[in-house]
Amino acid sequence: MKMSDIAKQYRMVIDVERCIGCHACEVACKQEFEAPLGFFRTMTLYMDTGNYPKVKREFLPIMCRQCEDAACLHACTQKAIVDRNGIVMVDSERCNGCGECIKACSIGAIYVNPISRIAEKCNLCAHRLEIGMKPACEETCVSDAIQIIEEKELKRFANAKGFKNAATDKPRTLHINANGIMAQKLRKGHPFSPMNYEIFTWAVRS
Amino acid sequence: MMNRREFVKTTAVSMAALKIGGMISLSSDTYASAAVRERISLADTIESIEQIPTVCLNCSTVCGMIALVKEGLVLGVTGNPLDPNTNGKLCAKAHGGVSAINYPERLLYPLKRVGKRGDGLWQRITMDEAHQMVADRIKQTIESGYPERVVFHAGRNRIDDITNRFMDAIGSPVVLNHRALCSSNKRAANYISIGDTDWETVDAEYCSYFLNFGANFLEAHQGGFPMARRFVKAKANGAKMVTFDTRLSNTAGKSDEWLAPFPSSEGAIALAMAHTIMDKGVYDEAFIREWCNVSVEELKLFLAPYTPKFAAEASGLDANDIERIALEFASHAPACAAFTNRGSQAHQNGLNNDRAVIMLNAIVGSIGRKGGYAFGGSKSLGNASFPMVQPIPPKVKFSTDLEDPKEYPLANKWQKMKVSELVFEKIKNKTQPVEVYMSYTISAPQTWPEGPTVAVSALKDESVIPFHVCSDVVYSEMAHYADLILPDATYFERHTIEGRNANELIPYFVLRQPVVALTHDCLNFGDSLIRIGQKIGGKVSQYFAFDSYEVFIKGRLSSLPEREGLSGWEYMKKYGVWVDDKAKNYEPYRKKLSLQELENSFVENEIIYLLKNGKKEAIGRMVNGTALRGFKTPSRKFEIYSGDVQDAARKIGLEDDGFPHFVMPKSLKEIASDELVLTTFKWNVHTQARTAPQKYLSEIVHDNPVWINTQTARKYGIKNGDMVEITTYRPQSGFKASDKKMVVGRMSVHAFVTQGIHPRVIAISNSLGMNFGGRIPRAKNGKKQNIPAFSTEDHDDFKRYVWWDKRLGGAGNGVNPNSIIPINPSPLVGMQAWNDTVCSIRKIKA
Known part of the structure; x- marks a missing residue:
């Protein structure tokens, strides 16, 4: 069965309140795809807010938001990015690694694999969905913070919103209670930076 | 559906050669193909x-998993x-x-040292030669009449069924571990109070108020x-959760x-909370009366000095907060739990800190209750559930100063926790001579206080450790100082009967089994011991009359009943998990003793005893005419007062009235205004030394x-x-105590200025700053080190993409704070006081 044969429209919903910042989702993701060091389909960002002794730590699991009318899809010079079943995915046979998609993404959720020279990003583990499995991140999430649902179930998540870094973004992946200030850690046109893991980036820039 | 299959086809070399299905033995050639992995x-x-x-065994929580x-x-x-x-x-x-598994710097062959110890010069030998070398050394030591000169030292040893058997068989009691670096005060506090388990199990799913004293269970705590x-x-x-911790974990x-x-100061806070709960009358009077070994009046008398004001002075917190949180906690009883970990117990006064916290649960009656401080639902993995294979070697009857230092009378009272932070000092001083030192899953130079100095100097010195055999998976900090290295199996390639505290309060266990065949000359250390035992011959070999550790484990599981028409062994191979058919173990102390259990028993002062080898052994207590199990303490009650502690203290000349009083460690009490306290912690993606x-x-x-706290950093610019x-000092009480600001060491490290730490505290994590173990822990791109136990294969990630390599502008691989953290065993138990190190800091030029 091919993904396109399924009528389902998938959506990812991430409840940031539940996330404990354990990084299992992103390590499971890298293992799933044998991703090279320094490149990430998904990351969990940390942010400390407040002043001693009233300090909190917040987390944000962030990955491709499967945008509607996705900027990366339009930017692709090879028509290698397609939108099916609610998933924006890269056709590895068409991709030539030009990197135009990277420039288009407002959060940097896509990179070109330095070994294969093919663009890679979160595809909600379409290979798993098509055989009835959960994506690697959702499957391992100890706090059930990540869920894949069908579009028709969205009404259960009235408080979920798209995480935007540009006014024109149309994310279909939704976050519950994400802190918009986290956008400071993301740069349009640059893949997720490994430097986000460095502890010096935890505090809010003021 | 697009995937990378086409790409795989064009680049992978001869994948067909690998497709022989199921478990295959990876020869050098197929292993080489693993590079296309x-x-x-x-x-x-x-x-x-x-x-x-x-x-899994990447930490000690041992989670059941499915290998793909x-x-x-x-x-x-x-x-x-x-x-x-x-x-x-x-x-x-x-x-x-x-x-x-396929780490390019994994040890694949046994190595014999050829240069000076610690020079890193090695010769590859066969496993059979290696086993013979060890067997000859041990045999010689046994024949010399001093079997105790064979020392076994393990860290995360999950195969003690075979390692203990081996040590018993050769007649040496010197089995060392790392418990005092981990959890011995916490465990001792539980033994003293509830007498039952080595680890509490908060019934967290149903808990409505978490009162957390220094546990980082969302990241690191064993079983977290x-x-x-x-x-x-x-x-x-x-x-709701309230956390007391010096650092924002x-x-x-x-x-x-x-x-x-x-x-x-955690103990002072807990005692003040108890004081408040008693004072405001929101305690569980029935529980205290029926189950605690002190009366309400005695408890109030003991708690009288520990006012919220007292705790506020000790802790720097607001007395109103302490009072408010105490009352909130009590209002959630019994579905509330006060619990601890290294933040509270890794201090010189950690034992009483933890006892005071555990006592809070008793006062509000949450002990063993739904949503409360539960315990005792776990399966024992010992002989009772899984009998050892016959014949069983007799237990060694004597002890030595290495594994049983008498100056710490509670270290080995309930279980053999030992005081292992002292062993390298003792080995150096030849307190107990050593001939053969066997190390397994341990990285003392990395993880021991003063490991980089004291442990390394003992390990390097052939006059105090004449022979060191190390079993490890990677060329580790420990392996570097060995004379002989045995390449171990990873946890994906071996068997173990496993289990932890049962969070569902229903006994369960899991089976680790090999999911791929062993590669090259690697061998499970359990199998190495069996072969060494066979080679030693004589009386020793009779205890190793089986072919492999698998056969041994299979034997231990032979008493499991059939399930689903499968033998216990087959069932476990198929599902990996066994859950007993039992109810949740709430309030285990209220269990009635059966007539069978009561046979030949007698009652004195309402305590039910049996005579065992001429000794009285308490098995329960009479409550309103019913024989109940009670707590496994001497009084069969929850012990707030402890006669055991009083006796132990007396043995070493300490005054102690048996109550969990609060006394600030001398160093921290007398800390100068310009001094700080260095603490240490663990990350969610690392264990101490193996990740x-x-x-x-x-x-x-x-x-x-x-x-470093933002305000503190500002003061120092x-x-x-x-x-x-950072300059650290010896503690002012305990081991090597000094009032003279004796320097332990100095270390330069870059600062992370944060709002998330107490202004008088600085913190450096463990787990990093390694010298060995390959390019990843050393943060070095490029060619791998030339050790003749490595494969010839490599991988781009290791050669080119270690992006945190300093030479690429990265942050590097960190530091090991243990070079400046003093050996500091707490009194009675010997738990390392990790979080008591007084230090001073100064800014230096980069």
């Missing part, structure tokens, strides 16, 4: 993946949904651990992962309230700057990233 991923093969249940295997390669792991603790969930470490899952559920249902950061007390070589984990955390020199 970066081209095969789970994503490409998920439809046809083979799923084999086994158990293709063509003899583990491509990933997923949680085993049948594991009642984890319900099919895994942490980052479990996923990251996969890379250990199953508790984290239940905590998130409870929180979604409205539960993820647990503190996710708490409803974080309060940072002065280090070691740094795993690329996807070290990619997330590879650097450990020193945490320190900004983020500035270099700071």
